[in-house]
Amino acid sequence: SGMSKEERILDWVKQHAVVGDPQSVVDAMDVYSRQKEWSMHVGDIKGVIVDKVMEEVKPQILLELGTYCGYSAVRMAHLLPPGGHLFTIEFNESFATIAQQVIEVAGLRDKISILKGPSQEIIPQLKKKYEINSVDMVFLDHWKSRYLPDTKLLEENGIIRKGTVLLADNVICPGAPDFLEYVRNSKRYECTTYPVENIRVNDALEKAVFLG
Ligand SMILES: Nc1ncc2ncn(CCCCCNC(=O)c3cc(-c4ccc(F)cc4)cc(O)c3O)c2n1
Ligand SMILES: [Mg+2]
Numbered sequence: 001s002g003m004s005k006e007e008r009i010l011d012w013v014k015q016h017a018v019v020g021d022p023q024s025v026v027d028a029m030d031v032y033s034r035q036k037e038w039s040m041h042v043g044d045i046k047g048v049i050v051d052k053v054m055e056e057v058k059p060q061i062l063l064e065l066g067t068y069c070g071y072s073a074v075r076m077a078h079l080l081p082p083g084g085h086l087f088t089i090e091f092n093e094s095f096a097t098i099a100q101q102v103i104e105v106a107g108l109r110d111k112i113s114i115l116k117g118p119s120q121e122i123i124p125q126l127k128k129k130y131e132i133n134s135v136d137m138v139f140l141d142h143w144k145s146r147y148l149p150d151t152k153l154l155e156e157n158g159i160i161r162k163g164t165v166l167l168a169d170n171v172i173c174p175g176a177p178d179f180l181e182y183v184r185n186s187k188r189y190e191c192t193t194y195p196v197e198n199i200r201v202n203d204a205l206e207k208a209v210f211l212g
Pocket of ligand 2: 040041042141169170
């Protein structure tokens with residue numbers, strides 16, 4: 001028994017963040033991951049790249065695959081333009097519960113909706129059940145082996161449209177080689193790689209713009 005790592009993260013956020021201040025939530029989670037227990041958030045170094053893409057794209061509707069404790073949901077929702085909304089898919093119930101509370105501390109409950117379930121089930125429901133016509137940006141951060149099949153699901157279900165930006169975490173470590181090969185060789189995507197060399201691991205984010 002005892003607290004899970006994710007519960008310890010939430011506890012730290014409640015003790016160290018300022019309610020209603022998303023940046024203080026992001027900072028608290030970064031400090032906890034660096035000083036206490038490493039956790040698989042996109043983190044502060046790769047987070048700067050996420051921020052840059054958010055500023056470029058200014059998405060009204062943003063879809064995230066893999067919420068975990070809500071770090072990237074808070075970081076991105078904080079940068080949404082007025083009226084923007086983030087839908088984030090998480091299949092682990094306990095992670096979703098933690099993330100909902102982290103999002104509450106950040107004061108972003110009106111900007112973020114957590115959709116509970118596996119991405120492969122939720123994506124085909126997005127139009128009818130969640131009234132999402134198409135999305136402006138997708139942040140992929142869930143099972144690395146799901147990046148490619150879910151990208152194809154997004155295409156087939158008409159969720160992504162000409163100009164939709166896919167931004168994928170971890171394309172080097174743990175890696176998503178089949179996804180990389182697909183988007184880089186497909187004429188329907190315009191790709192940019194953002195490599196990140198830091199103390200722990202070398203990784204990269206891949207931006208793939210859907211050309212329709
Ligand atoms: N289908 C579906 N639908 C919905 C879902 N919701 C959640 N999941 C499952 C997601 C499980 C976690 C995914 N994330 C990672 O595994 C991950 C790992 C590392 C890492 C680990 C160890 C190292 F030594 C180095 C790097 C770093 C990262 O940045 C990562 O994002 C879903 N699946
Ligand atoms: Mg990741």
